[in-house]
Amino acid sequence: FxxxxxxxxxxxxxxxxxxxxxxxxxxxxxxxxxNQQNQWGLSKGNQHVLTQVEGNISLNSGDVIKSMALEGxxxxxxxxxxxxxxxxxxSLKVVLSDWEVTPPLPAWLVYPSRKLxxxxxxxxxxxxxxxxQVLGKLQVPLE
Numbered sequence: 521f522x523x524x525x526x527x528x529x530x531x532x533x534x535x536x537x538x539x540x541x542x543x544x545x546x547x548x549x550x551x552x553x554x555n556q557q558n559q560w561g562l563s564k565g566n567q568h569v570l571t572q573v574e575g576n577i578s579l580n581s582g583d584v585i586k587s588m589a590l591e592g593x594x595x596x597x598x599x600x601x602x603x604x605x606x607x608x609x610x611s612l613k614v615v616l617s618d619w620e621v622t623p624p625l626p627a628w629l630v631y632p633s634r635k636l637x638x639x640x641x642x643x644x645x646x647x648x649x650x651x652x653q654v655l656g657k658l659q660v661p662l663e
Contacts, residue, residue, distance in 0.1 A: 522624035523599040526660065527560070527615045528607070532592035540595070540615055543569045550594035552585050553578040560597060561622040568622070586612075597621050600658050607661045614660060627652060 529539075533550075540546050543562045551560075553575035562569045577593060579585050582602055589596040590611055606612040629648055631641060 522626055523601065524624055524658075524660070525597050525599050525621040526603065526607075527562075527595060527597055527619070527621055528589060528603060528612045529595045529615055530590055530592045530611060531613055533589075533594060534613060534615070536592065543571045543616065543619060546571050546573050546595065549573070550577075551575045552588050552594040552596040554582070554585060554597065555580050562616065562619040563622045564619045569619075599625065600660060604658050604661070617660070 551573040556578045558573050558575055560571050560573055577588055585596050586598055603612050
């Protein structure tokens with residue numbers, strides 16, 4: 521499972537500060553950073569861009585980043601599964617929708633050993649795989 525990540529913002533932010541049209545426009549925007557990562561990778565076809573961004577906020581929680589984006593505090597990069605309902609209801613909008621945020625984030629399930637798995641652990645692994653497959657089929661809702 522690879523988590524598709526999207527560049528997004530609230531309609532309130534976009535109305536107040538405008539919508540970036542190209543990756544280099546990001547340097548003129550307020551960005552909500554994850555763990556002080558101030559370089560964002562974007563790809564479109566054979567073009568790969570690493571853009572330096574300015575962050576007035578740096579956090580280590582996807583939930584808090586999403587809350588800040590919903591409040592109109594800036595642009596954010598978040599996983600599709602994390603913001604799918606907000607994209608559907610319009611409280612967040614995809615920015616630079618023709619660009620792909622890179623790299624996608626893989627998901628791992630870590631447990632002590634493949635040997636001697638309890639029935640409960642086996643059930644948890646099966647349920648997790650099933651849910652990740654569902655998340656992997658989510659489509660980006662665009663206007």
